Amino acid sequence: MEELIISIDNLKEIARELFNNDCRVIGTTAENKFKVIDDPEQLILNPNSVPTGSSFKEFFFPKTEPLFFYKQNNSSIDLIDPVIDKSRIVVIGAKPCDAAALPIISKVFNWDYKDDLFNTRNDNSLIIGMSCHYNDEFCFCNDVGGSPENRKGSDVFLKPLADNYFKAASVTPKGEAFIKEYQKYFEKDLGKNKPLVRKEENPNHFDYDKVKTWLDNNFENKFWDTAGEMCLGCAQCAFVCPTCHCFDIVDEQNGSCAGRRAKNWDACQFSLFTKHASGHNPRDNQEKRYRQRISHKFKYYNDKFDEILCTGCGRCSRGCPVSLDILQIVEEINSLSQKSNAI
Amino acid sequence: MNELKQICKDALSEKKARFIIGYKEDKNKRIKPFIAKTPEDAEQLTFNHHAVNNLAVYLPRFKNNVEGKIGIVVKSCDLKAVTALIQENQIKRDDLFIIGVNCSGVVLDIAKEFNKDNTQIKCKYCQAKTPPYYDALADESKDFEMPDDDQAELMAKIDKMTSDERLEFWNAEFEKCIKCYACRQVCPMCYCEKCIVEKSEPQWIDTSSTARGNFSWNIIRAFHMAGRCIGCHECERACPMGIPLTLLTRKMGMVASSEFGYRHGMSLTEPTLIGTYSTSDKEDFIK
C-alpha cells in the first residue's frame, strides 16, 4: 500500500466535514482537554503535550447515563427506553495510552452481559491515534505492554512530520475505509517532510511478570499496610483513568410518579463501594481498598481477561491530592519481588 | 530543615509523640504526606514551599485510637483546621503534639517552582506566617512578597452580577463536576462517617453527575462548610476538574464574619457558629 501523509489543515477539513455530517468529533483544544469539537479551528494535535487531565472514556462510558425512565400510569408503570445516540464518534489525536484503553474495557463490557450502551458507541467510533513524544516521571506505557508508537485501539495512526504534516496509516479495516472515504484530503508521501523524532527513549521501570507473580502470592503482605496509608479515598484517580470502568446503578425521582434508573461512575476507593446492606464492609479500611485498586489493575483483570488494566498514562499520579504515585508503588512491588526471589 | 528533623527525631525518641504526620520528598522530588513512626523515619521529614497538603485531614482517623500523642507538622493555615477539630470535639488538644512551621507561602502548581505567580490563593491573604500556638516550632520562615488577591476581585465581580447571571456562572462551573468527592475527602472538616450524599433513604442528593445532582451536591457541601471552613483551599486544589470551590467557601466565611463576627478555628474554647445561637442575631428577611 502506498504511504500517505496529511496536513493539519486537511485534518481540520475532515473534522469540519464530519461535524457537518452530525458526527461527534472529539479532540483536544488549547486547554489540553478532550472535548466535542464544534469548531475545527480549535483542534490541536501536539505530540509533546502532557496527557489530558481526564481521559476520553466519558464519551464512550459517560459519567452518568439513563438505563430507562419510569412513569406511573394509573395502576401500572410505564418503562421507557432511553434514546441511544447512534451518531458516529471520531476521536482525533488520541495518545497511544488513551486509544489502548478502549479494547481493554471493551472486554469487561462484553463479558457475560453485552453492554449495548457502550457497544453502540464503540462500534460507531473511529479512533485516530497519534504517536506520543511526551515523557515525564509519571509515564510508564512501555512497562505495561504499550509504547509511544503503540497502535492498539487506533483505527488510523498518525506520526508527526515536519511542517505540521502527519504520516497516516490505517490499522484496522475501519480505518482503511475511513481513509478511502476521505481520500481527497490525503497526499502521497514523497519523503519531503522529515519525521519528528522523539528526544529520548522511555526508560523501563519494572518487569510486569515479576510484579504479577508477586501479586499472585502476596495478598496478605505487610507492604499493603503502608502502600495506601496516606490515601484519602477520593476517587479522582479512578475517574480520570482511561481504564477504570466500575459503575453504580441508582434510581432517581423527578417530581412525583416519574424518574429514571441511571448508571453512574463508581470507584473502589470509596468506602461505600463494598458496603453490604447488613452494614458489614469487607474492605473496611483504605489500605485494603488501595490493595484492591493495585490488584485489580495488575492482577485480577489479567487473570480474567488477559489484559493489564492500566495503560501507563500516569494521570492518576499527576492529579493525586496526596501525590500517591502508582508507578512508585509498582516499582516497590518489583523490587520486593526481586528480594523474595533472592531468598 | 534540620531543625524540623531534629525536633521530630527527639519527639519520637523521647516518646513525646507516638508517630508524626509530616511531609517527605519522594524520588521524583514531590512532597507528599508521610507518617514517621521511628526516629529513623524522622530523617525523611521535610518542609518547603511544596508542602501544600493540610495534614489535619488525617487526624479524625485516630479519634478512637489514641495511645500516646499524635505528632503533626502544621503551617499556620493547617493549625486552624486542628483548632477547629478540637472545637468540634473530633480530637483532644492533649492527644496532640503540634510541631508548627513558619511558612512563607506554598505553591499552586506542585510541578513548578514557587514564585509570585505560583502561589496558593490562601497565601495571598494569609495573616499569620507563624502558627499561633504549638508544642515545638521549626523556624523555616523567609520573607515573601504577597501577590495580589485576585480571588477577591473575582468575588466582587460575581457580587455585581444579576442572580440569573450568577446562576449561569455557577451552573457552568458545576457542570464540570464528576462527583469524585475529592473535595470532600481532602477536607479536614469533612469527617462525617456517613456523608449526606451517601444517605439513600431517602436519597437527599442525587449521586448522578447531572446538572441537578451536581448543583445540589455543591450547594449543600458549601452550606455544610459555612462558618466551618478554615480556608486551607485543599478542596480546590484536589478538584480534578478545576471548579473554583473556594469562592463559595470563602464567601461563606466572609458572611460568617460580617453577620456574626465569627471565624472558625481561631479559638480552642469558643463555641462553634452553627453549634450555638444568639437571641440577638440580626436579619431583615423574616416577615
Add this chain to the structure above:
Amino acid sequence: MEEKFEPKIAAFVCNWCTYTGADLAGTSRLKQEANARLIRVPCTGRIDPVFIIKAFENGADGVLISGCHPGDCHYNAGNFHARRRWILFKNLLDFIGIDSSRLYFSWVSASEGKKWVDIVDGVIDAVRAKGPFKQYKKMNKEIEIPVAAEEGVSVK
C-alpha cells in the same frame, strides 16, 4: 386563551405555631389561595436546607418557611438555631444565584391566622408574578423522559 400560571409552593411549617396558626385560619373560615402545600415539621430547627433544595428539585416554584416567633419556641431555642442557619443559607443562595424572590421566611404564631393568610397570599402572588422557576427546572432535563423516546412498556 392562555392558561394562567399557578405556582407550586412548598411550605415547611412548625407544628406548634405556624401549623396551628394555619389551622386557626381554616377554622376561622378565612379565605386563602390553595397553591401552598404544607409540610409539617416538629420545629423550624428540623428544617435542613436540603429540604429547600429538594423542594426546588421536585418542581416547587417557591418555598415558604415559617415557625414560632423568636422566644416562643416549644423547644426553647429551635428557631434561634434555625435563624442562624437561614442567614447563612440565604447568603449562599444569593451568591449562587437562586433568586431571593423564590424563598420566603416568616414567624407566624398559633393565634395569627390572619397573618398566615396574608403571608401565604402574598407569597403566592409574588411567585405567580415571577412565573415558573425555569432556571431551576432546566437542571432536571437529564432526568426527564426524553421527548424522542418511544412509548413505554407497561408493567403491572
